Structure formats: C-alpha cells, structure tokens
Amino acid sequence: MKSRLLSAAAGILLGLGLSRLARPQPDPAPPPPSSPAPTVVSAPITSPTPPIPSRPTTDPKHRPPSTSNSTLPTITAAEDGTLTLSDPTSGTQFTLSTDAARQLSSQLLATTSSIAARHPHGPSWSPGQAAGPPDTTTHADSTTAWAPASQDGGREWLKLSFPKSVEIREINIHESFHPGAVSKVVALLPNGREQTLWEGSAPADPALIEHSIPVPKGTRSDTIRIELDTSRVPGWNEIDAVELVGSDGSRQWASSATASSWYGDSRSSDSIVPAIDGFIPLTEPIDFMDLPKTP
Numbered sequence: 495m496k497s498r499l500l501s502a503a504a505g506i507l508l509g510l511g512l513s514r515l516a517r518p519q520p521d522p523a524p525p526p527p528s529s530p531a532p533t534v535v536s537a538p539i540t541s542p543t544p545p546i547p548s549r550p551t552t553d554p555k556h557r558p559p560s561t562s563n564s565t566l567p568t569i570t571a572a573e574d575g576t577l578t579l580s581d582p583t584s585g586t587q588f589t590l591s592t593d594a595a596r597q598l599s600s601q602l603l604a605t606t607s608s609i610a611a612r613h614p615h616g617p618s619w620s621p622g623q624a625a626g627p628p629d630t631t632t633h634a635d636s637t638t639a640w641a642p643a644s645q646d647g648g649r650e651w652l653k654l655s656f657p658k659s660v661e662i663r664e665i666n667i668h669e670s671f672h673p674g675a676v677s678k679v680v681a682l683l684p685n686g687r688e689q690t691l692w693e694g695s696a697p698a699d700p701a702l703i704e705h706s707i708p709v710p711k712g713t714r715s716d717t718i719r720i721e722l723d724t725s726r727v728p729g730w731n732e733i734d735a736v737e738l739v740g741s742d743g744s745r746q747w748a749s750s751a752t753a754s755s756w757y758g759d760s761r762s763s764d765s766i767v768p769a770i771d772g773f774i775p776l777t778e779p780i781d782f783m784d785l786p787k788t789p
Contacts, residue, residue, distance in 0.1 A: 611759070612750045619732075619758050621751035624652055628735035630670040633702040639670045639732040642724060643755035650722045650755060652733060654748035659684065659716035660740030665691065667705040667720060671732035674698035676705060678721040681713050689713050698727045702734075711741065718748075730757075 570578045575592035590598065610616040614626035618637035630636045642650040665679060679692040692707045718738065724731050738746050 611756065612752055617758060620756045621652060621753040624654065624733045624735060625748040625751045626735065627747050628668045628670075630668075630702070630732075630734040633671060633700065635671055635730055636732065636734070639734040640751070640753060641671075641730050641732045641757045642722070642753070643757055643759060644724075645730045646725050646728055648723065648725050650724055650731075650753070651719055652722070652736075652751060652753045653682075653717065653719045654736050654751045656716045656718070656738045656746050657749050658744075658746065659714055660738065660742060660744055660746075661711065661714045662691070662709040662738060663711075663741040664709060664739040665707045665718060666737040666739065667707070667733060668702070668735040668737075669705055669732070670702050670734040672698070672727045672729040673701075673703045673705065673731070674727040675722040675724050675731035676720060677723045677726070679707055680719045680721070681709075681715040682717040682719065683713075683715055688719075689715070691718075695726065 565583050567579060567581045570580070572578065575595060577590040577595045577598075578587060579590065580587040611620035611622055612625075613622040616622035619639070619641040621640050623638055624640040630638045635641070640652060662681065667676060667679075669676070674696050676696060677693065678690065681689045681691055683689055691709050691713065696705060716738075718736065720733070720736065722731055736748050738748075740746075
C-alpha cells in the first residue's frame with residue numbers, strides 16, 4: 495500500500511514538474527473583429543411557448559455532482575515540510591519526513607529535467623535542442639542548440655531519433671557554433687547492429703554551416719548517432735538540428751535526442767534543490783533559460 499501511495503505522489507508531483515518545464519508560449523493573437531450580425535426578421539409568436547418540463551432528480555443525467563467518494567490518493571503538505579499521503583480506498587495513510595520529502599522532490603526534479611531534455615524546446619543546451627527544425631540563426635553560443643558539458647573535453651556523442659525509419663540518402667547536420675568537431679556518424683539498424691555512415695575530419699569553419707553527408711543505398715534506420723572529438727576545434731561545439739533525408743525524397747527532423755552530456759545538466763536541478771524549504775519546489779516555475787553559461 496505504501497508503494498501505491500508513493501507512486502501516486504510521484505505521478506501527481508511529476509505532472510506538476512513537467513507542466514513547469516515547458517517554455518512559455520507567446521500569447522495567442524487577438525481574434526479578428528467580428529462582423530456585424532445579419533439582420534433577422536421574425537414573425538410575432540401568436541401562442542405562448544409551452545414550458546420545458548423539468549428533469550426528474552432521479553434521472554442519471556441530472557444527478558448533482560458528488561462531493562466525496564474519491565478513490566484517488568491525496569497529498570497534504572504541512573508547514574514543517576512533512577507530507578501526509580492518504581489512500582481513501584484502504585483508509586491507510588503515512589507521513590513522509592522532511593528529509594524524505596526533499597529526496598522525493600530531488601528525484602522528481604531530476605526525472606522531469608531528464609524527460610524535458612530529450613525533446614525540442616527543453617532546457618538550454620540540452621540534447622532536445624538538436625531535435626526539431628533549426629532555430630539558431632547566427633554563429634554564436636546559443637541556448638537553442640545542443641552543447642556538451644565542457645568545451646575541448648574530447649569524445650562526446652549525440653543520438654537522435656526520427657519519426658519513421660527510411661532508407662537513408664543523406665544526413666544534414668546543422669553545426670551552429672565552432673563547427674568541425676564531428677568525427678563519425680553511425681546509423682543504428684533494426685537488428686541492433688551499427689553501420690558507420692561517415693568517419694573522418696571536417697575543416698573548422700567560423701560560420702554556421704550545414705554538414706551534408708551522402709549515404710550509399712541500402713541503409714535503413716530511424717536512429718543516428720553523431721560522434722564528436724571536441725578537442726579538435728577549440729571552444730563550444732554546438733549542433734542546432736539534424737535532418738534525415740530518405741531515398742524516397744522524404745525529409746524529417748529528429749523528434750528526440752540524448753547525449754553523452756550537456757551543458758547545464760547537473761546545475762538544472764542542483765541549483766534549485768538547495769533552495770527547497772520542506773516540499774514546495776515543484777509548485778514554483780523552473781526556468782532553465784536563466785542559468786548563465788561559464789567556461
């Protein structure tokens with residue numbers, strides 16, 4: 495029963511955390527001014543309208559809303575930082591100490607950060623910044639591109655998943671800052687094996703570039719791993735997007751990505767957890783955009 499309550503608590507709090515990780519969306523455009531309503535000509539009613547019969551209270555469609563009988567576990571936070579988890583189904587409840595609540599909060603923050611980091615518009619410099627179409631427009635250090643945890647650190651990798659498996663004709667890597675560190679491109683095949691598509695070195699270029707890699711016929715995949723040697727090119731080596739071009743002419747951007755590391759990974763939760771007082775952090779906005787980047 496305790497595991498049921500913990501799972502429910504994690505689910506509720508995880509939902510709160512994920513709802514805070516998404517970047518704020520722009521306000522919707524105001525609706526266009528409504529056109530004048532057309533003139534309607536109606537004839538006078540010559541006989542009274544019969545009253546609508548009221549629905550009997552026994553009608554199941556007209557039952558008043560229930561005020562109790564909820565079977566969902568509940569969480570109650572106390573001022574001292576403890577949490578009380580209650581299960582109305584079994585009538586059991588127990589209390590998490592402040593330390594246990596802190597630990598659960600820290601784990602949930604790490605989980606929400608990990609999930610958000612895989613997808614477009616996640617935390618700054620996370621692998622998910624390399625998913626989706628390119629959105630970095632200048633050769634510069636940008637939060638809208640993936641960056642490894644450290645510059646000039648050596649071997650790193652970025653693995654990207656695409657919506658559908660195709661026979662690959664070309665891979666286009668959008669390198670947005672200090673290009674030239676890509677050393678190898680590998681396709682992960684359906685049978686679990688790997689196929690090297692390209693290996694070598696590319697010249698460093700002080701500009702935003704699209705590194706196009708032609709692929710011989712016969713390789714079908716929906717997952718690509720890009721390997722880098724960041725010691726080749728000084729500075730932050732950042733990738734904004736990766737496009738998979740199929741032999742059927744289809745073009746698709748990665749839907750999610752993971753990496754060997756990313757800048758801000760440890761600080762995204764560590765910088766927040768020390769400020770936790772009791773068990774309140776997941777009700778506060780988590781803004782990864784405000785984390786300054788340092789060498």
